[in-house]
Amino acid sequence: MRNKVLEIKNLKIRYVTDDGIVEAVNGIDMLIEKGRTLGLVGETGAGKTTTAMSILRLIPDPPGEIISGDIILDNIKLLEISENEMETIRGRLVSMIFQDPMTALNPSICVGEQISEAISIHQDVTKEGAKEKAREMLEIVGIPGSRMEEYPHQFSGGMKQRVIIAIALSCSPKLLIADEPTTALDVTIQAQVLELMKELKEKLEMSMLMITHDLGVVAEVCDDVAIMYAGRIVEQGNLEEIFKYTKHPYTEGLFNSIPNIDDRKAELIPIRGLMSDPYNLPDGCSFCDRCDYALDICQTEKPKKIYFSGTHFSECHLYSGNSDFQLNCGKK
Amino acid sequence: MYHFLIKFIAVIKYEQIGGTVLKYIIRRLLLLLPVMLGVIFLVFFIISLTPGNVASMILGDGATDERIVELREEMGLNDPLIIQYGRYMGSLLRGDMGVSYADGRSVAGEIGQRFPNTFKLTITAIILSVLISIPIGVISATKQYSIFDNLGMILALIGISMPSFWIGLILIIAFSLNLGWFPSGGMSGVMSLILPAFTLAIASTASITRTTRSSMLEVIRQDYINTAKAKGVSKNKVITKHALRNALIPAITVIGLEFGVLLGGAVLTETVFSWPGIGRLMVQSIQRKDTPMVLGCIIVFTLSFSIVNLLIDILYAYLDPRIKENYK
Amino acid sequence: MNADVLEIKTEQLLKTKKRSQLFDVWLRLKKSKAAIAGLLLIGIFIFMAILAPVLVSYEDDALKMNVRVRLQTPGSDHWFGTDELGRDIFARIVYGTRISLFVGIISVSIALTLGGTLGAIAGYYGGKIDNIIMRFLDVLLAVPAVLLAITIVAALGASMLNLMIAVGVSNIPGFARVVRAAVLSVKDQEFIEAAKAIGAKDHTIILRHVLPNSMAPIIVFATLKVATAIMATASLSFLGLGIQPPTPEWGSMLAGGRSYIRDHMYIVLYPGMAIVLTVLSLNLIGDGLRDALDPKLK
Numbered sequence: 011m012r013n014k015v016l017e018i019k020n021l022k023i024r025y026v027t028d029d030g031i032v033e034a035v036n037g038i039d040m041l042i043e044k045g046r047t048l049g050l051v052g053e054t055g056a057g058k059t060t061t062a063m064s065i066l067r068l069i070p071d072p073p074g075e076i077i078s079g080d081i082i083l084d085n086i087k088l089l090e091i092s093e094n095e096m097e098t099i100r101g102r103l104v105s106m107i108f109q110d111p112m113t114a115l116n117p118s119i120c121v122g123e124q125i126s127e128a129i130s131i132h133q134d135v136t137k138e139g140a141k142e143k144a145r146e147m148l149e150i151v152g153i154p155g156s157r158m159e160e161y162p163h164q165f166s167g168g169m170k171q172r173v174i175i176a177i178a179l180s181c182s183p184k185l186l187i188a189d190e191p192t193t194a195l196d197v198t199i200q201a202q203v204l205e206l207m208k209e210l211k212e213k214l215e216m217s218m219l220m221i222t223h224d225l226g227v228v229a230e231v232c233d234d235v236a237i238m239y240a241g242r243i244v245e246q247g248n249l250e251e252i253f254k255y256t257k258h259p260y261t262e263g264l265f266n267s268i269p270n271i272d273d274r275k276a277e278l279i280p281i282r283g284l285m286s287d288p289y290n291l292p293d294g295c296s297f298c299d300r301c302d303y304a305l306d307i308c309q310t311e312k313p314k315k316i317y318f319s320g321t322h323f324s325e326c327h328l329y330s331g332n333s334d335f336q337l338n339c340g341k342k
Numbered sequence: 343m344y345h346f347l348i349k350f351i352a353v354i355k356y357e358q359i360g361g362t363v364l365k366y367i368i369r370r371l372l373l374l375l376p377v378m379l380g381v382i383f384l385v386f387f388i389i390s391l392t393p394g395n396v397a398s399m400i401l402g403d404g405a406t407d408e409r410i411v412e413l414r415e416e417m418g419l420n421d422p423l424i425i426q427y428g429r430y431m432g433s434l435l436r437g438d439m440g441v442s443y444a445d446g447r448s449v450a451g452e453i454g455q456r457f458p459n460t461f462k463l464t465i466t467a468i469i470l471s472v473l474i475s476i477p478i479g480v481i482s483a484t485k486q487y488s489i490f491d492n493l494g495m496i497l498a499l500i501g502i503s504m505p506s507f508w509i510g511l512i513l514i515i516a517f518s519l520n521l522g523w524f525p526s527g528g529m530s531g532v533m534s535l536i537l538p539a540f541t542l543a544i545a546s547t548a549s550i551t552r553t554t555r556s557s558m559l560e561v562i563r564q565d566y567i568n569t570a571k572a573k574g575v576s577k578n579k580v581i582t583k584h585a586l587r588n589a590l591i592p593a594i595t596v597i598g599l600e601f602g603v604l605l606g607g608a609v610l611t612e613t614v615f616s617w618p619g620i621g622r623l624m625v626q627s628i629q630r631k632d633t634p635m636v637l638g639c640i641i642v643f644t645l646s647f648s649i650v651n652l653l654i655d656i657l658y659a660y661l662d663p664r665i666k667e668n669y670k
Numbered sequence: 671m672n673a674d675v676l677e678i679k680t681e682q683l684l685k686t687k688k689r690s691q692l693f694d695v696w697l698r699l700k701k702s703k704a705a706i707a708g709l710l711l712i713g714i715f716i717f718m719a720i721l722a723p724v725l726v727s728y729e730d731d732a733l734k735m736n737v738r739v740r741l742q743t744p745g746s747d748h749w750f751g752t753d754e755l756g757r758d759i760f761a762r763i764v765y766g767t768r769i770s771l772f773v774g775i776i777s778v779s780i781a782l783t784l785g786g787t788l789g790a791i792a793g794y795y796g797g798k799i800d801n802i803i804m805r806f807l808d809v810l811l812a813v814p815a816v817l818l819a820i821t822i823v824a825a826l827g828a829s830m831l832n833l834m835i836a837v838g839v840s841n842i843p844g845f846a847r848v849v850r851a852a853v854l855s856v857k858d859q860e861f862i863e864a865a866k867a868i869g870a871k872d873h874t875i876i877l878r879h880v881l882p883n884s885m886a887p888i889i890v891f892a893t894l895k896v897a898t899a900i901m902a903t904a905s906l907s908f909l910g911l912g913i914q915p916p917t918p919e920w921g922s923m924l925a926g927g928r929s930y931i932r933d934h935m936y937i938v939l940y941p942g943m944a945i946v947l948t949v950l951s952l953n954l955i956g957d958g959l960r961d962a963l964d965p966k967l968k
Contacts, residue, residue: 066571066572068568068571068572093577094576097574097575097576097577098574099574100571100572100573100574101572101573101574101575102574105572105573106568106569106572108565108568108569108572109565110565113564113565113566114565114566114568114569115566115569116566116569116570116584116588117566117588117662117663117664118587118588118591118661118662118663119583119584119587120663127570127573127575128573128574128575131573131574131575132574161663161664163663163664174569177569177573178572178573180573376805377805377808377809377812378812380805380806380808380809380812381809381812381813384809384810384813385813385821388821388822388825389821389824389825390825391825391826392824392825392826393826393827499704499950499953499954499957500946500950502953503897503901503946503949503950503953504942504945504946504949505901505904505905505908505921505942505945505946505949506905507905507908507921507924508924508938508942508945508946511924511928511931511938511942512938512939512942514931515931515932515935515938519931519932602814602815603814603815603816605814605817606814606815606816606817606820606905607816609816609817609820609909610816610905610908610909613908613909614928624820625820625909625910625911628820628824628911629910636821636824640813640817640820640821643813643814643817644812644813644814644817647812647813647814648812
């Protein structure tokens with residue numbers, strides 16, 4: 011039997027601001043099974059972080075509000091439980107690594123205390139026990155335990171991110187959400203941190219939701235991939251399906267805009283235009299203004315999910331009459 | 343005052359960071375010395391601008407010209423200012439601030455007698471301010487734009503817009519003359535302290551509330567607050583443990599600066615409530631043209647302000663680990 | 671010819687840009703009800719100050735003692751009552767507005783000129799000059815502002831001019847720091863480099879390029895400081911160290927009325943309200959301006 015760790019159904023989130031309503035997440039579904047890693051890919055403003063924060067129920071309200079949908083973590087319907095119950099879940103069943111390690115640690119509390127705090131909240135241990143466990147965690151992420159009493163400003167960016175990983179994993183959560191965990195780091199450090207995360211994920215048998223805009227990272231650590239655009243998941247499938255049998259023009263656009271190591275002379279083809287105004291999303295497909303394949307119907311009607319296999323789907327009108335349609339890799 | 347200092351050091355030693363903080367304190371003290379020398383010179387210089395012949399004033403109308411010249415020479419008033427300053431500093435270090443022109447009493451003695459009263463008043467006021475303003479500032483920030491927040495901020499703005507001597511008069515009318523709850527002036531036990539302390543506290547309460555709120559608002563938007571929430575720290579603990587400490591760092595700087603405003607306010611409040619402190623003494627001495635007394639009062643005020651700011655700096659180092667680091 | 675056209679065009683462009691920036695600030699300021707309330711309030715006081723001779727007679731209402739009508743409660747003859755010497759409190763408040771606004775603005779101008787110059791020099795040149803100026807300011811800052819003002823008046827004697835000097839000087843360190851910080855924040859930007867590159871003189875660069883681009887925080891600070899200066903003026907006058915009787919000044923009105931508060935509280939109520947409302951209106955405007963000039967702070 012498949013073991014669902016996280017299931018999201020028809021989630022809709024919006025932000026009500028003075029300037030209007032931002033429809034940040036517009037009905038997405040998501041499933042992460044035990045031990046698997048889902049990469050959530052998309053450009054800035056696509057709603058990736060909002061989705062992640064909604065799993066922790068940390069969307070600032072106001073202005074954010076979850077309009078509808080279900081988030082089920084380890085058979086608990088998160089949107090139906092009380093705030094107090096939610097506090098026992100954060101850090102224990104699900105935890106999160108934030109984008110910028112420089113600002114994600116409390117500057118006035120020593121790192122040991124920041125790790126042991128999570129442990130003493132969720133586990134029945136003494137203060138010394140929590141401290142001991144925190145020291146272990148610190149060593150697991152590759153920092154000597156002797157640095158327990160030091161403060162965040164005494165660590166480098168990569169080291170800070172290791173501390174943050176130690177905090178997130180200190181209670182062996184079932185799901186780890188990583189929001190662009192390597193974006194703010196030097197390239198050489200990026201690889202180390204990714205490697206560490208992959209290793210620990212395996213060791214602790216966790217599932218992971220990896221948010222990124224870097225398809226290289228996806229290829230490195232993910233089993234499944236969801237491509238997000240303007241608050242919708244426009245294409246989802248396993249790694250092979252997305253990389254080899256790309257279906258959605260936006261996904262293709264993403265691939266075309268990264269450099270190819272095998273063919274260094276290949277021209278980069280950027281996606282033209284900008285993402286649609288989130289205050290005012292179009293009636294039809296949100297991507298159609300930027301899409302080279304756009305049909306008349308794309309302007310007026312929202313595309314529906316079309317499945318190509320049990321795991322692979324895309325939301326695109328191109329396949330509605332003809333599921334064998336082939337994208338032409340940006341060649342006109 | 344020293345009592346506090348000793349306690350501080352004890353606390354810090356207990357935290358086992360004594361060495362670095364001690365170094366920090368010593369450095370701050372060393373930095374303070376030239377500033378104090380400069381300040382005393384500045385005040386000395388300003389006061390020396392006082393027009394009129396001091397000697398003839400002391401001797402009264404019947405004095406002969408020779409006697410005036412003699413006294414001027416005796417008092418060293420003909421020496422260059424810098425020599426007079428040096429002489430003054432020399433005696434100041436021995437605790438001698440000269441004698442009053444008005445009644446010949448020792449300035450240091452008079453101030454020594456009055457200083458505890460001013461200390462009592464200002465310390466009560468600052469404690470009141472901190473106790474009221476920090477909780478209100480924190481609640482306002484966590485419930486931004488709520489009724490509590492809006493009302494609190496309007497009151498705080500009115501609070502910084504009211505002159506303390508006027509508040510004093512209004513409080514006297516309301517609580518002393520009409521309700522008869524408190525005496526309208528003088529110093530006679532705890533009851534007589536309440537109105538002047540409140541009067542003095544209002545402006546700094548308002549101003550510390552505003553600072554606490556705005557620095558709290560900034561802190562609760564930081565990423566590390568989300569990190570804390572994401573590991574399951576409860577709402578209240580996120581505020582008290584993770585946000586407050588960081589928000590207090592800018593707030594205590596303002597508390598230190600407010601203490602200066604408070605000392606200025608003490609001059610007015612003491613006048614309104616006939617409180618026998620050095621503020622009132624200073625105003626009376628100005629009216630009597632009692633220059634040594636005025637000089638003594640202002641030096642004591644300035645010294646207190648500097649010591650408070652030193653204590654604030656130490657507290658700062660205690661709260662913010664990045665400062666301690668610089669002195670390792 | 672071409673260069674001329676280009677220059678004119680750039681100038682026009684800069685002008686429209688500047689106007690629209692100002693306009694933006696105004697639009698944001700307009701959104702804040704508090705700032706609008708402050709503007710209205712200060713408008714009333716300015717109106718009162720300008721039209722004072724039309725509203726009341728200085729000699730007859732504000733100055734002339736008239737023992738027969740002393741300590742009259744507020745009514746239709748005397749809106750705010752009369753004081754212990756039979757002078758009309760409303761008339762004295764109206765003329766007091768002139769003094770408070772005048773002293774407030776002049777003393778802030780003194781502080782802005784002296785402190786601003788020191789701050790601009792310190793910020794622009796940096797290094798040793800900066801160090802010397804900042805140490806001097808540390809000394810000034812070590813004396814609480816009101817006490818410094820009191821000391822200066824005590825030495826120079828109580829008069830309006832000395833009061834303005836005292837309040838002005840006690841505000842020098844604040845202005846110097848704000849201007850210095852503002853200058854530091856723009857001095858390394860490219861357009862300053864460009865001005866240097868074409869050989870502009872230092873004072874031209876400071877006055878024409880640096881200061882105009884660092885006005886926002888200075889304007890906000892000056893607005894808030896006029897409020898403080900008005901408060902300081904009233905405080906010193908209350909202590910008998912500022913404006914001397916019989917000149918109508920709010921603080922000295924409070925000092926004069928102090929002995930009569932048991933039965934005639936209006937004597938201190940209305941002048942005090944005048945201080946509170948003036949200071950409050952300036953604080954509202956200052957806060958509003960700060961938010962409008964720096965939207966990211968909100």
